[in-house]
Amino acid sequence: MNAMNDLSAEALRIRITQHLTYTLGKDKPHASLYDWRMAVSYSVRDLIIEPWFAATRKTYEAQGKRVYYLSLEFLIGRILGDAMMNLGLFETVQDVLEGEGVSLADVIEDEPDAALGNGGLGRLAACFLESMSTLACPAYGYGIRYEHGLFRQLFESGRQVEHPEDWLNQPHPWEFERPEARYTISFKGHLDGQSVWQPSETVYARAYDMPVVGWQGKWANTLRLWGAHPTELFDLEQFNSGDHTAAAAPEALARTLSRVLYPEDTTDSGKELRLKQEYFLTSAALQDILRRFLSEYDDFAQLPDKVAIQMNDTHPALAGPELIRLLMDEHGLDWNAAKRIALGCLNYTNHTLLPEALETWSTWLMGRVLPRHMQIIEQIDQEHRAATKCAADLAIVKHDQVHMGTLAFVMASHVNGVSALHTDLMKETVFSGLHGLYPARVLNQTNGVTPRRWLRLSNPALSKVLTDTIGAGWESDLARLSELNTFEDDRAVRDAIGAAKRHNKLALSNWASDRLGITLNPDAVFDVQIKRMHEYKRQLLNVFETIHRWSAIRSNPEAGWTPRVKIFGGKAAPGYFAAKEIIRLINDVANVVNNDPVVGDLLKVVYPANYNVSMAERLIPATDLSEQISTAGKEASGTGNMKFTMNGALTIGTLDGANVEIREQVGAENFFLFGMTAAEVRDRYLIEGHARTAILDSPTLQDVLQMIVEGRFSPEDTDRYNGLVDATWNHDPFLVASDFDSYLAVQAEVDLAFADEDHWNRLALRNIAGSGYFSSDRTIKGYMADIWDTRSLL
Ligand code: HBZ
Structure with missing residues (x-):
């Protein structure tokens, strides 16, 4: 049934022991919980490499379209348990560890959460990655490798206090650093002549790849996170002359870019560093996309047939101007071609209508940090206003502010809301004017969540009841849960559902009494x-x-x-x-x-x-x-x-x-x-x-x-x-x-x-x-059919 099921406990035990010995340099009597977690993680990771390579090969062979999901947030959580479950290795790993006297639950608990997101928007991106792999939709996630994810919350006398989060303090066993995949990201400076950008600040974006494996290990896509590195080397002369701080300045400046996740959620923080982060991700991703495209094709007119880019809210909305800039300034296309191609590739998902969350940047800040982009935005805006003869209110730039929602909307082939009601409200309220000008653009894709992590992995008790009742396979075909309805009058099934819930409530009560010292009834x-x-x-x-x-x-x-x-x-x-x-x-x-x-x-x-x-x-x-x-x-x-x-x-x-x-x-x-x-x-x-x-x-x-x-x-x-x-x-x-x-x-x-x-x-x-309707598989199928025009490669 599944490629990995053949792996015997003995074969896995050997793999884990080898990693313990040769990767971690520990023998069993001295191995800590951390050592075991790393050895198990490397052993499980090894088993993803084959499907990962195979997926890449198939994607190149198919010459089809690839999806690029650009997001400032990916709220992934723990990886080991999810990977084991998707590979069908849970029982085998458990057997091996039991034989070594190590608790699998403790190993899983030892992993820090990858909290590279704030809330719903970031967690949605993580569910989408998993579903794209499950559905063999060739795709890349692009994000930032924040050194510090979302802050750790403590309560002091009932009040929230924030402490820095430090997930990269330990080696991260799921990532592969790619020093060769490196792009220069520029900021500030001025425009020479009409529009030749002479930046005054640069950093490198370096790729760190994580494989994302889908259900039963049949396919794996890549989450590529960018880390910021200095372009100027350490100033040895300054260091030798005694100014240690000044010598390290370029390094410090660069690294702040990928240092921390902004903790704001559905609010707009409006900070220069945030704008730089947004551009850092967007530019690195687009340079990577164009490099990959040029390794296979030579005519940019084909780009919209090979590349679908999804902007997760407006945070990567500089993708419009940046793609135009790259096509014109780096690849010599003219304005009209560049703009047509960019529009053909880009799509925008809106996640909130709250006015305080709609991003704007002052033209002053945008012009200072990204002078060439400010110029391109002005021109997009001028053409948008001229072509639609719209009211001043619908301009991208108004009252000295760049409205990122309007920019994203104008530069996207498709704009979607995330539930039926939200999409209706988009059309009736915040985006009613733009919807009137571009009536075919807005569509709905109701959100979903991955049933692998959120049911099979997190709720084994209920999962067993489901499989016992309706048979195997609901994990990748969640609509099948409707078969439960025929068992509604079966007392044994109702009791089993009740018993699974009680089992989970007791487990939670134990946790609450251990951790919080409170007894729950x-x-x-x-x-x-x-x-x-x-x-x-x-x-x-x-x-x-x-x-x-x-x-x-x-x-x-x-x-x-x-x-x-x-x-x-x-x-x-x-x-x-x-x-x-x-x-x-x-x-x-x-x-x-x-x-x-x-x-x-x-x-x-x-x-x-x-x-x-x-x-x-x-x-x-x-x-x-x-x-x-x-x-x-x-x-x-x-x-x-x-x-x-x-x-x-x-x-x-x-x-x-x-x-x-x-x-x-x-x-x-x-x-x-x-x-x-x-x-x-x-x-x-x-x-x-x-x-x-x-x-x-x-x-x-x-x-x-x-x-x-x-x-x-x-x-x-x-x-x-x-x-x-x-x-x-x-x-x-x-x-x-x-x-x-x-x-x-x-x-x-x-x-x-x-x-x-x-x-x-x-x-x-x-x-x-x-x-069943709320599986992110259903959502992703909707994006593939209605927005991306891509097919599954399985
Ligand atoms: O996105 C959430 C929505 O609040 C939630 O209803 C939805 O289910 C989820 C996934 O679609 N939104 C967010 O998590 N965050 C934002 O919408 C946001 C918007 C602008 C910002 C920061 C966060 O500057």
């Missing part, structure tokens, strides 16, 4: 909200409900409550004050609730620090209730929502993003819907004092806010949340107050439904059965 509803901390995602609504529940239990502990465990996870951007206040409030509430003997086991609040991909893999399989409660119209899609559904959690959610499609797929009666629609939200904003009105209409919410201002959760500092409560009364930008009562009512329905265990298992079954 496995009979409680495990109610989970994990995602970036942002006001629009409304963690605040969830805390308010928690406070109400605590108070209601206290006033009548014998009322037959369904026990709850509220779990939160997520990081706030370091400068996002409002989000950080919500973090602190959650921790303060947890402190009071968890130490209240009156509520005891009926309510617990857990907020483990440093939520990341590995923690998601632990939490999602153990979740009963998935919180997807953003203000309608604000969450472009969501992808966590899909992972939960696949793992048999029920959703409490608004009609936002992909929740709409999840509800359609699983059936409205199996989904806890509440809150205003996007259209109602739009109307509500027009009502002056909407928050005050809603609060005055809700005695429960008044009580909750009162408890907070009285300092019930911050007795040592009773004024701590005055600002937050005041903002809720007077601003409430995401309509927490207006949706509060509706949310409470549906939470009560959840309690009732959960009390009937067998009924709940039936609802879980229907959710799993309806989740």
